[in-house]
Amino acid sequence: MNGSALTIRAIEPGELASFFAYLDDHLRDNGRNGTALFQPMSRSDSRLPEDKRAAFSLGLATPLDRPGWRRVWIALDAAGSIAGHVDLRARPEAAAAHRALLGMGVHRDWRRQGVGSRLIETAIAWGRTEAGLGWIDLEVLSANEPAVALYLRHGFGKIGEYRQMFRIDGATLDYTLMALAL
Numbered sequence: 001m002n003g004s005a006l007t008i009r010a011i012e013p014g015e016l017a018s019f020f021a022y023l024d025d026h027l028r029d030n031g032r033n034g035t036a037l038f039q040p041m042s043r044s045d046s047r048l049p050e051d052k053r054a055a056f057s058l059g060l061a062t063p064l065d066r067p068g069w070r071r072v073w074i075a076l077d078a079a080g081s082i083a084g085h086v087d088l089r090a091r092p093e094a095a096a097a098h099r100a101l102l103g104m105g106v107h108r109d110w111r112r113q114g115v116g117s118r119l120i121e122t123a124i125a126w127g128r129t130e131a132g133l134g135w136i137d138l139e140v141l142s143a144n145e146p147a148v149a150l151y152l153r154h155g156f157g158k159i160g161e162y163r164q165m166f167r168i169d170g171a172t173l174d175y176t177l178m179a180l181a182l
Contacts, residue, residue: 056087
């Protein structure tokens with residue numbers, strides 16, 4: 001498989017059911033089978049909760065000039081299966097409309113093939129041109145070294161860390177805050 005052979009495009013509303021199935025499957029990898037813990041949730045609870053489905057659905061229907069907006073891009077393989085995703089969403093603070101939060105994931109079969117880089121580049125380009133954002137922020141588990149390294153390669157800087165932010169499955173984990181000025 002080759003990450004450059006994928007098509008990356010904005011998700012369409014009619015694709016949400018398959019997107020949610022992909023996300024649910026993706027979350028089942030959280031901290032399992034040699035994969036770093038990439039979401040602050042217990043391995044036994046790693047699935048897509050209903051409130052997150054609603055947040056995606058409502059956010060996609062929300063105009064950019066309104067609180068709660070969200071935009072999603074998916075990487076599709078030749079068969080039309082989702083190989084990864086990236087999303088930007090409005091920060092919850094009204095006075096931070098010039099910033100967005102980034103979330104992303106790559107399907108287990110497509111990791112370490114450049115898919116994450118292509119997805120991040122897509123979100124950055126859109127943030128600069130379409131949304132006129134000034135900043136993209138993200139939060140990542142500090143122990144997820146592959147993700148931290150990926151974000152650093154794309155110009156995100158570490159701006160802080162919550163020490164001992166989470167207690168998950170008997171482990172205490174830190175949370176790194178990162179940002180990219182557009």
